[in-house]
Amino acid sequence: MNESAAGSVPPVLPGKEEAILQAAGRVFGRRGYHGSSIADVAAEAGVATGTIYLYFRRKEDLLIRLFQRSLQEYLESSRPLLAQAAAGEERLTRLVELHLEFFARDPDRARVFQIHLREVAPVLRDGITPTLREYVAIIDEVLRDGQAAGEFDAGLDLRLARHLLFGGLNEVVVSWLHADGRFELRDCAPACAAMLGRAFRRS
């Protein structure tokens, strides 16, 4: 009835699984993972409760797949854009911009990633870590390339630097969610990038 031949036109044309995932993103974003029922998601997706279980084994899977799909999409689109920027601060700046842009584009996603995913994460470790590790690798690469280019301090503890970058930016995102539209997330990129650039810079 739907799904159908996707033909050439790129990604969209939901398909029921995609529709459910998007519905879950909206519902979890609004009410939180624990505050949402499968029935809520089904209603938002316009399908029956049971239908969810044709595509997802457990409620958790909705969260895991939501995370995976979103992050993979992000990683794929980011990689070429990052490569275009010169190694070092320029590329770091690009990374910061992309990271913030990713969440600015979809507040519900931001809420799920930054807020609701956290408590559940320990349980879902296996579903989440592999995908996350890819992003970790990218960040580390940006930092290492910056070192190789002579812009970043060679003595940097890469793991700590990455946490600072990742955690710092995410906190900015969270503050933006709490601020509820009172400032533009994208506008924070330059100042964030500047501070992080100095943090990593060769002294």
Next chain:
Amino acid sequence: MNESAAGSVPPVLPGKEEAILQAAGRVFGRRGYHGSSIADVAAEAGVATGTIYLYFRRKEDLLIRLFQRSLQEYLESSRPLLAQAAAGEERLTRLVELHLEFFARDPDRARVFQIHLREVAPVLRDGITPTLREYVAIIDEVLRDGQAAGEFDAGLDLRLARHLLFGGLNEVVVSWLHADGRFELRDCAPACAAMLGRAFRRS
């Protein structure tokens, strides 16, 4: 039965309310807020379920009070120690040390603060924000005093700087929790402080 003659050192001396709070800290830390039942907490505290409700009105209150008590304790002990350090990087270093030390001392607390409190936070906003705001004020003061002392950049966006500091350090804590004892959290302080110092430094 409990309480009893305290001898000299005043501080601990459970008392049932304190015992319950500590039990909640351990249980929530282990299984998460949503994964723990009031019965779990009661069992851990060695009291009956109903007893919890003699001291706490709702399950949420356990989390709120746990947060408030912990953070307030931390704030009170930190303030004098911070004041002893010279404004600027030295004091920033002290702040980083205290922050990490706070969580290093009690992994269960770290889990509750860094992981489980997040999703619930939106609901508990009123119980949490006021206390948190005090910490925010302290961080801001460290940054401002550093500016006044001529060590930190006067043009710094304080809000963003604070998020970087706070979010960055917390991510280090989370990574430490995930690492499950494979490194010493306190050891991260120097490198973190160094990076943050450079990030805020006058160029």
Next chain:
Amino acid sequence: MNESAAGSVPPVLPGKEEAILQAAGRVFGRRGYHGSSIADVAAEAGVATGTIYLYFRRKEDLLIRLFQRSLQEYLESSRPLLAQAAAGEERLTRLVELHLEFFARDPDRARVFQIHLREVAPVLRDGITPTLREYVAIIDEVLRDGQAAGEFDAGLDLRLARHLLFGGLNEVVVSWLHADGRFELRDCAPACAAMLGRAFRRS
């Protein structure tokens, strides 16, 4: 799913909602509203606890709907029978007969209406009053028509007369319930009607 081809006689044909309602009638009648648990009702209806909540939002609703359904059924069947009787004492007698017959037919219902509904009533006021008001209107009409026909005293305080009629008959029902089958409720109709007729009669 059930319901099925009814053949000719339309009326019963449970349906799960109806089955639950009937079960609730029996259970409440036996143990009282406060003495019955949802689990009791579910067991009596042969369904799972959760199933009750597919058809009724709260425990109260069982009582309200039980009341409404019963009384409406009664009102609909009574109206034409009342209209057939001549205004005045004849119609009053018919009313008394119908009222007593209504409870005589189903002691559990009588217990719920006369005994268990009372305490709960204040809380359920909104659910009960509208339906009850219809019966009030019918009684008043019987009295007024009797006045118009010149049989009942024109100076009658209709409200008080109605309370006497309604409360008096209900007390007879209650006494019958307490007597536990030691007399036939229907047999009380003539004497009751006679007394009430005299009470309202033009002197």
Next chain:
Amino acid sequence: MNESAAGSVPPVLPGKEEAILQAAGRVFGRRGYHGSSIADVAAEAGVATGTIYLYFRRKEDLLIRLFQRSLQEYLESSRPLLAQAAAGEERLTRLVELHLEFFARDPDRARVFQIHLREVAPVLRDGITPTLREYVAIIDEVLRDGQAAGEFDAGLDLRLARHLLFGGLNEVVVSWLHADGRFELRDCAPACAAMLGRAFRRS
């Protein structure tokens, strides 16, 4: 500490048991029997929860004793007043007046008797029936004396007549409670007595 030698001054000087009973009357009247907790009653009485159990074995006992005390008081004060009135309609009128006056004087008591006592009644049968039977005897006597005096119909079914009287008046009381002060209960006595008088009168 209290209770003490009552000396001559009549009934009052509460005493703790009396104070608790009065508190229970107010609390049950306001929130209903099932809506009130022992703690509520204790708070209203200004004693500790446990104290209740020094005077009353179970929660039910509060209700039973409340009923017994109230009704006995009423019976004792009514008997002489009834005796003063001439047998027949005059005494019936007096009975109606006393009955309504009894409830008009204390709406909380009216609520407990007319509303909250009902559902609980079946369980409390043994505690309530004996006392109630005394009132039944009084009513029957009024009716029988009226028959003997030649005013009331000798063929009257006494039991039914009593139910009509008792239930009818109680319904008037209930309607007064629901009306929440919009009319004066005592004012209903004449019309009620008139109707009942006609109902029982020799034709």
Next chain:
DNA sequence: GATGAATGAGGGTTCATTCAT
């Protein structure tokens, strides 16, 4: 007698998950 902290069974309600249609 009086207290009130403590108990723990019990009840209403929700919701992830299943399965007959």
Next chain:
DNA sequence: CATGAATGAACCCTCATTCAT
């Protein structure tokens, strides 16, 4: 594939009752 009624375990919370002080 899709449905959505049905399930029943689980959980929060209340409260009558007890008992050590």
